[in-house]
Amino acid sequence: MxxxxxxxxxxxxxxxxxxxxxxxxxxxxxxxxxxxxxxxxxxxxxxxxxxxxxxxxxxxxxxxxxxxxxKELRDMAIEQKVELRNSKSKIEKLEQENAVLESRVNTSENLVAELGRENMVLETRMSSSENEVAELKRENADHPKVAFSAGLTDAGHVGPFNTEITLKFSKVFTNIGQAYSPTTGIFTAPVRGVYYFRYTVWGVSTSTWFGAHLYHNEKSMAFNEDYNAESSHVSVSNALVLQLEKGDVVYMTLHPGRTIKDDLHNRTIFSGFLLFAL
Incomplete structure (x- = not known):
């Protein structure tokens, strides 16, 4: 140079x-x-x-x-480029994980929403059931419970009599509502409604007629009798569903000249209960 x-x-x-x-x-x-x-x-x-x-x-x-x-700057640039690539990979991985988390969150939110809807349906059904129960309770409270069942006697034979008599079933097994009187033998309807009645009469006297009437007020609704030709156990039964007004009476009578029997086994029975009020 x-x-x-x-x-x-x-x-x-x-x-x-x-x-x-x-x-x-x-x-x-x-x-x-x-x-x-x-x-x-x-x-x-x-x-x-x-x-x-x-x-x-x-x-x-x-x-x-x-x-x-x-050269040092170039090495630094290469190092930063590598770090940038690594950071980019980490960012992409984080974005993927974030997408997965968002999907899970959306799924969880959908499940929560579905559970909320099902819970609302259950609450509605529960409220409806509670309302129905409350209504039944009100109806049950408004209408009395009525049911009775009684046996005739432990004394054995009843009759014969010269006139028709009212049978007094004195052995009371059930008398819910106290609508049946064992003193008079008469059932008095406490409310207007539909009632079910059933009776069984037993006779054992040889060569005799036995049987009984069932009355609604003064009207005979059923009459059952049979003839005992031999010394054996014979019985008759019947059942009715009657519509009664409040204060109507139902009772049973023994026809003149007829004999029936009852004992500790309760073979002669008179029963009834309220089906539903009107």
């Missing part, structure tokens, strides 16, 4: 001398003066070239440091 600078300075000097020889207008003194000045300029230029060379050398010395820094 130094040889090139010196060669360039000499070339400039030769060009200047050639230019002066062609012009022929410069005197000897002037030539010397100008020659001296030109030498100074050439030395100055040579010094400048030297300084430039020194600066170039300095830059040449600095250049390896710049390359090292550039």
């Amino acid at each position: 130094r040889s090139a600078a010196v060669f360039l300075a000499l070339l400039l000097c030769l060009q200047w001398t050639w230019a002066q020889g062609e012009s022929g207008e410069v005197t000897g003194t002037d030539t010397e003066t100008e020659g001296g000045n030109r030498q100074e300029e050439v030395q100055f230029e040579i010094q400048g070239v030297g300084a430039a060379h020194d600066q170039s050398s300095s830059q040449t010395n600095i250049t390896p440091d710049i390359w090292a820094e550039l």
